[in-house]
Amino acid sequence: YYKRRQKRYEEVWKHIMAIPGPKAYPVIGCSYKSFTPESLWDEERDRAKQFYPIYKAWTFDFAFVVIMSPEDMESVLTNQKQNTKNFIYNFLHSWLGTGLLTSGGTKWQKRRKILTPAFHFNILHEFTDSLNKEVQILVDNFKELCHQPYVDVTKPITEFALYAVGETSLGVSLREDPNCEEYKKAVHDYAESFIYRTSRPWLFFSFIYKLSPAYKKEMKIVETLHNFTTNVIKEKKKVFGKDVDYDQRKKLALLDLMLKAQQDGAAIDDEGIKEELNTFIFEGHDTTSGSIAYTLMLLANNKEAQEEIYREIVSIIGSKQSPSYSDLSELKYMERCIKESLRLYPSVPVIGRVTGEYIKSQSGYTIPKGCIINLSIYDMHRNPAIWENPEKFDPDRFLPDNIAKRHPFAYVPFSAGSRNCIGQKFAMLELKATLCGILRNFRLEAYDRPEHIKHKSDIVLRPAGEIRVTFISRT
Numbered sequence: 001y002y003k004r005r006q007k008r009y010e011e012v013w014k015h016i017m018a019i020p021g022p023k024a025y026p027v028i029g030c031s032y033k034s035f036t037p038e039s040l041w042d043e044e045r046d047r048a049k050q051f052y053p054i055y056k057a058w059t060f061d062f063a064f065v066v067i068m069s070p071e072d073m074e075s076v077l078t079n080q081k082q083n084t085k086n087f088i089y090n091f092l093h094s095w096l097g098t099g100l101l102t103s104g105g106t107k108w109q110k111r112r113k114i115l116t117p118a119f120h121f122n123i124l125h126e127f128t129d130s131l132n133k134e135v136q137i138l139v140d141n142f143k144e145l146c147h148q149p150y151v152d153v154t155k156p157i158t159e160f161a162l163y164a165v166g167e168t169s170l171g172v173s174l175r176e177d178p179n180c181e182e183y184k185k186a187v188h189d190y191a192e193s194f195i196y197r198t199s200r201p202w203l204f205f206s207f208i209y210k211l212s213p214a215y216k217k218e219m220k221i222v223e224t225l226h227n228f229t230t231n232v233i234k235e236k237k238k239v240f241g242k243d244v245d246y247d248q249r250k251k252l253a254l255l256d257l258m259l260k261a262q263q264d265g266a267a268i269d270d271e272g273i274k275e276e277l278n279t280f281i282f283e284g285h286d287t288t289s290g291s292i293a294y295t296l297m298l299l300a301n302n303k304e305a306q307e308e309i310y311r312e313i314v315s316i317i318g319s320k321q322s323p324s325y326s327d328l329s330e331l332k333y334m335e336r337c338i339k340e341s342l343r344l345y346p347s348v349p350v351i352g353r354v355t356g357e358y359i360k361s362q363s364g365y366t367i368p369k370g371c372i373i374n375l376s377i378y379d380m381h382r383n384p385a386i387w388e389n390p391e392k393f394d395p396d397r398f399l400p401d402n403i404a405k406r407h408p409f410a411y412v413p414f415s416a417g418s419r420n421c422i423g424q425k426f427a428m429l430e431l432k433a434t435l436c437g438i439l440r441n442f443r444l445e446a447y448d449r450p451e452h453i454k455h456k457s458d459i460v461l462r463p464a465g466e467i468r469v470t471f472i473s474r475t
């Protein structure tokens, strides 16, 4: 079997062998040290430091080429031929099907066209009130917790982000859903099962994986996840079209838009709506929640930046109950802090592709066609060759003059090119509304230091433990 594969991939492997990388052994490849998500994360960071800007790592006889330079990112992200996701994304199919994140080719193109209007400026404008209401509930929650020496912000923020995507993009109240607790746990368990499989190369083969207890466990988790979304669609269909004339409205939020598109005969059936709903609930809350949590921790550790944001909020919003869409757009210093936070903690640390044609890397290596590549956003964002003193939180890196001095692909938290993040403007709006609500009501003080936060490999950037911040009421 091995020999056959060697012959089949001779052309590809010839070039890959020339790329530097950690020592690999037959069969196990480089996967001989890291079996826990925490050690896997640390090992990948060590490799990035050792081999920047490019390395290859073998897992069984699958070679992964990891690229980290802005030039190589640009070569991949701006080329339509490099748009196909690699096979690791197939491991998400049991949950997300072939929704926008995991699909490719014409299916992806058609769906992206149908779904793009759901993030139009007018829709985001309308979301502001719902977001402010959710932020107020979060603030009230923190008011109850702020007498404690610290708050682990991950849990309340994850709940907030889930309810926020429900109230806005889906137009449903997930808080009312009796299965919500079970769903949140299932999202977490699915991520664990995904990493379990990706760190054990023998489980890459479906016929082996399907015989394993891990598969049975995954199927149970998937049942919970799917029941939840099936129920959301069922409930939405009951009220769809009852109190809104959808023909009169030019712009619709995501779930309404999909139901209307289906009604009008567009190529999206019930299964399609379900896979997109799964994709958007996952991408729409697990990414922003992490980013809000890390930003709070960073601001707690950077008092001057925190006070500067507070002054900006007071000068723009004054004594108004809550900010409008245009108020949020004017919070420029806050925006720079969020960008800096996303540099240090990009919610999607690595993205994957399979090359559709060969690439000549910036450092002169040939990455052949058909090669599995990972684009390590996290490692590029912390590389000292690009970022002076990279571990330092410095929002001024995003002043226009400083941006102009950098390669345009040196900073890509939302990816770039045609497969960039469809929800990035929504994410920025949510982040700003949340920071606004929290910082108007609390002064944040450091409990955890950035250097003490450990991470683990996951689908998104995830801390291995808690993210603790001290909340002091401003009133």
Ligand code: HEM
Pocket: 100, 101, 102, 112, 165, 169, 279, 280, 283, 284, 285, 287, 288, 291, 342, 346, 347, 348, 351, 352, 412, 413, 414, 415, 418, 419, 420, 421, 422, 423, 424, 426, 427
């Ligand atoms: C801080 C927040 C966020 C970050 C850093 C982020 C980052 C990213 C990145 C890097 C990708 C590319 C993934 C890849 O190529 O594999 C992506 C794709 C995507 N994101 Fe986000 N995202 C965020 C929030 C959101 C939100 C709020 C939504 C939806 C409401 C969303 C929906 C999506 C979808 C559907 C895709 C797939 C797009 C496609 O392939 O056409 N994301 N995101």
